[in-house]
Amino acid sequence: MPLPPAPTKRAALLSPDAHDAPARSSHRGSRRSGESRADSASSSGSQPLELFDRSAADAVGGGTEAAPVARGRSKPAPSRSAERNQDRNQDHRPAARGEPEAPPAVYVPPPLPAAAPQVPTRAKRAKTNGPAKLFVLDTNVLLHDPMCLFRFEEHDIFLPMIVLEELDGHKKGTTEVARNGRQTSRTLDALAAAQDADIAKGLKLDTTGHREAGGKLFFQTAPLDYSLPVSLPQGKADNQILGVVQALRDVYAKDQPGRPKQEVVLVSKDINMRVKARALGLAADDYQNDKTLEDGDLLYAGSLALPPDFWTRQSKTVESWQSGSNTFYRVSGPLVPNLYINQFVYFEAPGEPSMYARVTEIRDKTAVFKTLKDYSSGKNAVWGVNTRNREQNFAMNLLMDPEVDFVTLTGTAGTGKTLMALASGLTQVLDDRRYTEIIMTRATVSVGEDIGFLPGTEEEKMGPWMGALDDNLEFLAKGDGGGAGEWGRAATNELIRSRIKVKSMNFMRGRTFLNKYVIIDEAQNLTPKQMKTLITRAGPGTKIICMGNLAQIDTPYLTEGSSGLTFAVDKFKGWPHGGHITLARGERSRLADFASDVL
Numbered sequence: 001m002p003l004p005p006a007p008t009k010r011a012a013l014l015s016p017d018a019h020d021a022p023a024r025s026s027h028r029g030s031r032r033s034g035e036s037r038a039d040s041a042s043s044s045g046s047q048p049l050e051l052f053d054r055s056a057a058d059a060v061g062g063g064t065e066a067a068p069v070a071r072g073r074s075k076p077a078p079s080r081s082a083e084r085n086q087d088r089n090q091d092h093r094p095a096a097r098g099e100p101e102a103p104p105a106v107y108v109p110p111p112l113p114a115a116a117p118q119v120p121t122r123a124k125r126a127k128t129n130g131p132a133k134l135f136v137l138d139t140n141v142l143l144h145d146p147m148c149l150f151r152f153e154e155h156d157i158f159l160p161m162i163v164l165e166e167l168d169g170h171k172k173g174t175t176e177v178a179r180n181g182r183q184t185s186r187t188l189d190a191l192a193a194a195q196d197a198d199i200a201k202g203l204k205l206d207t208t209g210h211r212e213a214g215g216k217l218f219f220q221t222a223p224l225d226y227s228l229p230v231s232l233p234q235g236k237a238d239n240q241i242l243g244v245v246q247a248l249r250d251v252y253a254k255d256q257p258g259r260p261k262q263e264v265v266l267v268s269k270d271i272n273m274r275v276k277a278r279a280l281g282l283a284a285d286d287y288q289n290d291k292t293l294e295d296g297d298l299l300y301a302g303s304l305a306l307p308p309d310f311w312t313r314q315s316k317t318v319e320s321w322q323s324g325s326n327t328f329y330r331v332s333g334p335l336v337p338n339l340y341i342n343q344f345v346y347f348e349a350p351g352e353p354s355m356y357a358r359v360t361e362i363r364d365k366t367a368v369f370k371t372l373k374d375y376s377s378g379k380n381a382v383w384g385v386n387t388r389n390r391e392q393n394f395a396m397n398l399l400m401d402p403e404v405d406f407v408t409l410t411g412t413a414g415t416g417k418t419l420m421a422l423a424s425g426l427t428q429v430l431d432d433r434r435y436t437e438i439i440m441t442r443a444t445v446s447v448g449e450d451i452g453f454l455p456g457t458e459e460e461k462m463g464p465w466m467g468a469l470d471d472n473l474e475f476l477a478k479g480d481g482g483g484a485g486e487w488g489r490a491a492t493n494e495l496i497r498s499r500i501k502v503k504s505m506n507f508m509r510g511r512t513f514l515n516k517y518v519i520i521d522e523a524q525n526l527t528p529k530q531m532k533t534l535i536t537r538a539g540p541g542t543k544i545i546c547m548g549n550l551a552q553i554d555t556p557y558l559t560e561g562s563s564g565l566t567f568a569v570d571k572f573k574g575w576p577h578g579g580h581i582t583l584a585r586g587e588r589s590r591l592a593d594f595a596s597d598v599l
Helices: 016-020 080-085 139-144 161-169 176-192 237-251 271-279 390-399 417-431 458-481 485-498 528-535 564-572 590-598
Strands: 134-137 156-159 216-219 264-267 283-285 303-305 319-323 326-332 344-347 355-363 366-371 406-411 437-442 500-502 516-521 543-548 578-583
Touching: 134 139, 134 237, 139 161, 139 176, 156 161, 161 176, 161 237, 237 264, 237 271, 264 271, 271 283, 303 390, 344 390, 355 390, 390 406, 390 417, 390 578, 406 417, 406 564, 417 437, 417 458, 417 485, 417 516, 417 543, 458 485, 458 500, 485 500, 528 543, 528 564, 543 564, 564 578
Parallel strands: 134 156, 134 264, 156 216, 264 283, 303 344, 406 543, 406 578, 437 500, 437 516, 516 543
Antiparallel strands: 319 326, 326 366, 344 355, 355 366
């Protein structure tokens, strides 16, 4: 793909000393306000973003920056001095259902030097000003997140006695649910054993060091009077919890001496439980703290389309220079607060040269773009593989960059995620000797009924799950064999497979990978906790690639918003050594592309 000529006639060239200026990630105060901006484009990044006010061109000479236009919930980024003198801007989005607001941050760390790399920090959400609520927790919330007791901030929590009974019934075993049950029991014991703890008056949730929890924990210490419809069996645990919620609603409906009026809300992960509660006129919410994205948010796409008049409006302020085979552009204006380090930007307009670049530096109100290597050209083929579209070229630039330690790839079936990851891995292991071997793993979640236990060693047991690996290796080995004949192809296959290890995720805890190229396939089926376990296995010189299709989640109770892949994409965006790209177009076959669209 052709690169645009450097606009040297309308820009000042930088000195050679500026070529090696270190990158710095952008600094944002809150999770939502800074992230909803350019992400509100489509996931493919094809919709251009209006980047300049009408007065931007006139403001250049006077040294004034035109303010960016606020869109949706995003707002202009504060100045550097304002960030040092004030708290980080708090997120003013409405609280999610069942998820109250968090207290403001008290300590603001001193700013790092301008040239030092910084990871974008997330400020705590502002505390609500309304009255504290009383949340009644269902057992499944405690088993889902044992730390949920400290996620409700200034609000109070009530645990019915039947919840403790159910919690006791789930504490045995080695499953994740059993471990969470035991952890919750230990937490309750620590709260009850704290100094001056009084169960009758409520246990303070901040006594064990969780200062963000300002409410109290109440247990059901006496029978409550309630009446449920005859159609609801009285002996069922869910119905007993509903009865407790109904009785508490009536008790806290009016102000009483020493006890103000409170809204009582049931928090449950069980959809049917919430439906029954609402049918009875009770307030019920889902547990929202585990969700990275909400309904109104779009996942970070990793790329941004520049508007057609980008070069015209930047003509007076853009600086460009050449370093090796790459061209660098330094731009300024309201565009900069909407960018992340390692985000891709592209300019496509009829009759003009296209530009494809990556953000390598964000410094104050300026950003530096670095043009990309064109892997669609035959001379830049990676293990015989050429990229076929814009997003694939973006992904290959991330996969082949030794400075990028963590790469996430999302996209529908047939977009080339596994093929590109394997091709770049084989090139860097066998040709460049950058890594010692490829380690591949995936979540073993069945699409249909399980076929039972599998015989053999760990690698043999993982064999049936690694069909995608075998298919892509067959394609790569065939393309690399050339005219070597049958013996040459056999030797190539043996060499390739000797450098690829297939591992199960069940035995990852405690391991450390040194100089490995790790591929995590089907990452959309991982929970955030499992994703953290895998990523923290990385030792010096290791690169991790997470791939998945968020439209094909097979794990029960996981959604696009709470998947571990979504969690990783959201947390790592803007990190100077991480990158993400959403692959938009399938290249498998016309049949697969049509099926992805219509089925």
